[in-house]
Amino acid sequence: MYRIALKMLMGDRGKYLGIIMGLTFASLIMTQQPAIFVGLIMRSYSFITDLGLPDIWVMDPEVQWVDDIKPLQDTELYRVRGVAGVAWAMPLYKGLLKARLPNGMFQTCIVVGLDDATLVGGPPRMVEGRLADLRRADAVIIDIDGAREKLSQPPAVPGGKRIELKIGDTLELNDHRAVIAGFSKNTRTILSQPVLYTTYSRAKQFAPRERKMLSFILAKAKPGEALADLTRRIRTTTGLAAYSREEFMGVTFRYFLKNTGIPINFGVSVMLGFIVGAAIAGQTFYSFTRENLRQFGVLKAMGTSNWTLLRMILLQATLVGMIGYGLGVGLTSLFGWAMRNTILAFKFPWYLLLFSGIGVTLICAFAALISIRRVITLEPAVVFKS
Amino acid sequence: MGADKDLAVHCRGVLKTYGTGEAMVTALQGVDLEVRQGELMMLVGPSGCGKTTLISVMAGILDQSDGDCRVFGQDLMHLRNHAKLAFRARNIGFVFQAYNLLPTLTAAENVTVPLLINGMGRKEALKKAEQVLEQVGLGARTRSLPSQLSGGQQQRVAIARAIIHEPRLIVCDEPTSALDHETGHKVMELLKGIALRRDRTLVIVTHDARIFEFADRIAEMDDGRVIRIVTNSSQLH
Numbered sequence: 001m002y003r004i005a006l007k008m009l010m011g012d013r014g015k016y017l018g019i020i021m022g023l024t025f026a027s028l029i030m031t032q033q034p035a036i037f038v039g040l041i042m043r044s045y046s047f048i049t050d051l052g053l054p055d056i057w058v059m060d061p062e063v064q065w066v067d068d069i070k071p072l073q074d075t076e077l078y079r080v081r082g083v084a085g086v087a088w089a090m091p092l093y094k095g096l097l098k099a100r101l102p103n104g105m106f107q108t109c110i111v112v113g114l115d116d117a118t119l120v121g122g123p124p125r126m127v128e129g130r131l132a133d134l135r136r137a138d139a140v141i142i143d144i145d146g147a148r149e150k151l152s153q154p155p156a157v158p159g160g161k162r163i164e165l166k167i168g169d170t171l172e173l174n175d176h177r178a179v180i181a182g183f184s185k186n187t188r189t190i191l192s193q194p195v196l197y198t199t200y201s202r203a204k205q206f207a208p209r210e211r212k213m214l215s216f217i218l219a220k221a222k223p224g225e226a227l228a229d230l231t232r233r234i235r236t237t238t239g240l241a242a243y244s245r246e247e248f249m250g251v252t253f254r255y256f257l258k259n260t261g262i263p264i265n266f267g268v269s270v271m272l273g274f275i276v277g278a279a280i281a282g283q284t285f286y287s288f289t290r291e292n293l294r295q296f297g298v299l300k301a302m303g304t305s306n307w308t309l310l311r312m313i314l315l316q317a318t319l320v321g322m323i324g325y326g327l328g329v330g331l332t333s334l335f336g337w338a339m340r341n342t343i344l345a346f347k348f349p350w351y352l353l354l355f356s357g358i359g360v361t362l363i364c365a366f367a368a369l370i371s372i373r374r375v376i377t378l379e380p381a382v383v384f385k386s
Numbered sequence: 387m388g389a390d391k392d393l394a395v396h397c398r399g400v401l402k403t404y405g406t407g408e409a410m411v412t413a414l415q416g417v418d419l420e421v422r423q424g425e426l427m428m429l430v431g432p433s434g435c436g437k438t439t440l441i442s443v444m445a446g447i448l449d450q451s452d453g454d455c456r457v458f459g460q461d462l463m464h465l466r467n468h469a470k471l472a473f474r475a476r477n478i479g480f481v482f483q484a485y486n487l488l489p490t491l492t493a494a495e496n497v498t499v500p501l502l503i504n505g506m507g508r509k510e511a512l513k514k515a516e517q518v519l520e521q522v523g524l525g526a527r528t529r530s531l532p533s534q535l536s537g538g539q540q541q542r543v544a545i546a547r548a549i550i551h552e553p554r555l556i557v558c559d560e561p562t563s564a565l566d567h568e569t570g571h572k573v574m575e576l577l578k579g580i581a582l583r584r585d586r587t588l589v590i591v592t593h594d595a596r597i598f599e600f601a602d603r604i605a606e607m608d609d610g611r612v613i614r615i616v617t618n619s620s621q622l623h
Contacts (some may be wrong), residue, residue, distance in 0.1 A: 001502055001504070003508065004491065004502070007490045007495070041567060065611050295489075296488045299503070300447075301480055302475060302500055303472065303476075306477075306501050308503075347425060379448075380447040381439075381447050381448045383480070383482055384438045384482065
């Protein structure tokens, strides 16, 4: 009987493809849009994830997320270093500065100042040059994507290739000379500004003079020290905010959820995808069942039980659901692969597969349910109507 | 009692109403009818007289509102749903006016449906279907879809489907009305020649006077009642 169910489904090519297209569309929207959303959200705290070494981030208690800088006095560093359980604590400067390019154009960059001695807080991976090269005079390290895109210069001839920065080139930061000493590979930030690394003392020279310049204190717990206890101790001792890496990512993530329109915009897209997919697939599946009511009636008259008919419809719904889901997820993966080297934020973690799987299952269940109801209540005597 | 044993269908005072209150329509108003085993009984009468409702009750796909209808001694109305389905699947064959073949299945696959409902394996069912299609003269068209067959051929497939599981009662609703005279005649010859046996009963609802000659008895209905039963069509008005 299951083979009959499948033949009934596939025999009506137009409707079969219609249902699959609806489910594919729903599955695509329910994976592609959240994948971009997740990509964007991950970029919002990419600065935190890129800094692997410190366990604890210490900052002004009013800081709401990673780019919300409220500078501290340099003396706070020593107070943190004095808290029991802290193995080490280093300063970090983070600010937005305008870089003047060799062609005279300006570009806003994220400037990160690392502890002069240890260079803690450096980029996750060097592409060219070494982190230690920052100790050279006026040295900066630039993230490779920024160097290739926003910091590159227009082509020498119309239609030519953009001129990328190279080691030894100079930039001007707030009237100070900066020499490129290397390139790093960073996770893109949410606004995709180029990231420039330099030493803490040099960053303070680059930045406009302010009374407080210390953006964050990066701390490491002593071996065996519980992070939750240590952050609590830092908070109570210094009056500053102290978060573990994961906590600070969570703070940033929640800020984005609460204070930006990003989740709502993507949520609306996903909801629309779900509704349109459900409408197309549900309506087409129901119409397919309606057109086959006489056939279901014939089967019923011949002695097929409602339970068997229900399983036949569920099989039909499961098949179109699986095909639609597979195609949608496949198209999303293809989209992600095609966009892998672009500025587009795209992350496709396993839980999005689960999310869209649940979505498609709900659509299929809805489509099957309205069809099943019609078939179960069908009077088999309908077969005698001409 | 011995006479009862020979009865395929035994209806007494069968009443069937549709709807309630002022919208209530009475389709059968106390039908008394006996159909013997091995008999080809035709139900005739004007449209809306209750013929189709009566065969629906006989086939167990519609419950009467009142009265008693036994098929091979079995009171279908009081059977549990599961038992009724099983009874229908084993004992009743159907031939419809519009053939009602599943359009996406081949002729052979259509014929296997009653066997599959009764739990037979697909391969075995297909083998048997091919044999039965051979019997009805469609041995060469087993893989054809209904849309690739003529009306007469489709009705022959429907007949093969109706007999493949060896039912004891076959109900046919206007089996020839969509066919021309010659094809209709052939279909009736097939029904009488292959479907009808000593232990198998055929009840045919028809308007088609051209096939009355095939009937053993003809029950004429009007206004929800059987008004006469004749053995020869010349006895009808």
